[in-house]
Amino acid sequence: MTLHFWAIAAIVAAAQGLLLTVLLFSLKENRLPNRILGLLMALLVVTLLEWALWWMHWMDRLPGFKVISYPLQLGYGPLLFLYFMATFERPKMSAQKVLWHAVPFIFTTFLLLPFYLRFFPSLTAYLSWIPEWPLVHWYLIPVFIQMITYGIWMKIMLKPHVQKNQELKRWSIWLVNAYWGIVLTFIYYRLSHVLGLHAPQWRQLDAASLTFFIYLVAWLGYIEPRVFAGMTLKEAIKPIKYRNSVLSPENSSALFQRILELMEKEELFRDNQLSLDGLAQKLRAQRHHVSQAINEQAGKSFAEFVNAYRVKAAQELLATTSKQELNAIEVAYQVGFGTKNAFNLAFKKITGTTPTSYRQMQEKKV
Secondary structure, eight states, X not given: OOHHHHHHHHHHHHHHHHHHHHHHHXXXXXXXXXXXHHHHHHHHXXXXXXXXXXXXXXXXXXXXXXXXXXXXGXXXXXXXXXXXXXXXXXXXXXXXXXXXXXXXXXXXXXXHHHHHTTTXXXXXXXXXXXXXXXXXXXXXXXXXXXXXXXXXXHHHHHHHHHTTOHHHHHHHHHHHHHHHHHHHHHHHHHHHHHHTOXXXXXXXXXXXXXXXXXXXXXXXXXXXXXXXXXXXXXXXXXXXXXXXXXXXXXXXXXXXXXXXXXXXXXXXXXXXXXXXXXXHHHHTSOHHHHHHHHHHHHSSOHHHHHHHHHHHHHHHHHHHSOTTTSOHHHHHHHHTOSSHHHHHHXXXXXXXXXXXXXXXXXXXXX
16 A cells, blocks of 8 residues: 555544534533644544645645644643543643743744745734744754643542543543554654654654544543543443443442542532533533432432432531521522522421521520
8 A cells, every 4th residue: 555545544634533523513512621622533534634744745735734733732641630630630731831832832832923924925924023044953853842842741640530440541541542653753753854754654653643542532531421420431331322322320329429528528519500411511411321320329319309408508507507697588699509598498498497496406405
C-alpha cells in the first residue's frame, strides 16, 4: 500500500473524528466535560488533517494549513486536564484558572499570526511589530516538556478521586494512557523529521497511531457516565442493546455509596432545588439508575430519602436553637425545604410531631 492510500485513510479518520466531536458537543448529559473533550478531539482532527496534507504533497495547494497544528499541540494536555477538573473538581474551576492553562496556546498563536495571515498584506502590515516566529527544531523542546508535565500532573490530580473506586481508576488510567499515546506519537512524528525517518512505513505508523488514540479518547469520554453510575468498565463498553438497563446489586450498592457521600459530606440535601435529575447529573449517572439505587438500598423514594436527611438536620437545629434565634421557617429554609407547609408535612410524617412541638419537648429536657 502506498503512502497516498494512508493519507486518504487519515482524512477519512479525521472526518469520523469530526463526527465524534459533534456527538460529544451534542450530548445533553455532562455538557461541560463533553464539550471540553470535544474541543480536544477537534484539535486532534486538525492535526491529523495537516499531516495528511503533507503526506499527499498538497500543502503547496493549501499553504494556509502549513504549521497550523503548532499551537494546537499546546492544547492537548490542558484540555484533557480541564476535562478531568470538570469531571471531578467542578467547584474549583474558574475562568482565571482556565485562562492560565490556555496561556501557552494563546501566546504561540499570537506569535504565528503574521505567518497565518501572510496572504493578507493589509493585515500583516499592522502586525509587523510582532517578532518573527523561528520555525526551528528547538521549539519542540518546551512543547515536549509541557506535554509530559501535564501527563504527570493529571496522574497526581486524579489519584485521590479514583483510588477508592477500581472501575473509575481503570477508566482514568485508560484515558491518561491514551493521552500518553498521543504525546509519544507526536514526539515520534516530530523527531522522525530530525532523525531523517521519512520512509512511508513510518508515516503510516503515525497515521494509524493518532487515529487509534482519537477513537479511544472519544469512546472513553462517551462511556464516562456509565462508569460513574457504578458499571464495570467491561459492562460500560458494551452497546446499549447488549446491556441490561437495570443495575446489578454490586453496581447499585456502589452508586448508593456515592449518593450517601454527596448527602453526608457535601450535604446536598440543603439545596431546595435538588431533584432526581439534578442528583443524576451531579453523579454523572442515568436518572433511572439513581432512582433504582435509592429504592433498593434505602427502601425509599427519592423524595422520602432526601426529606429524611432534611428532617434529621432540622431536628438538630430545633434542639440546639431557640425560636428567637431561628424560627421554624428559617430552619426549614436552612435544611432545604422550599415552603413551611412542605417542612411541616415531612417533619410530622417522619417524627410523628410538628416542628414546634418537637422544639418544646427538647426545651423541657434541658
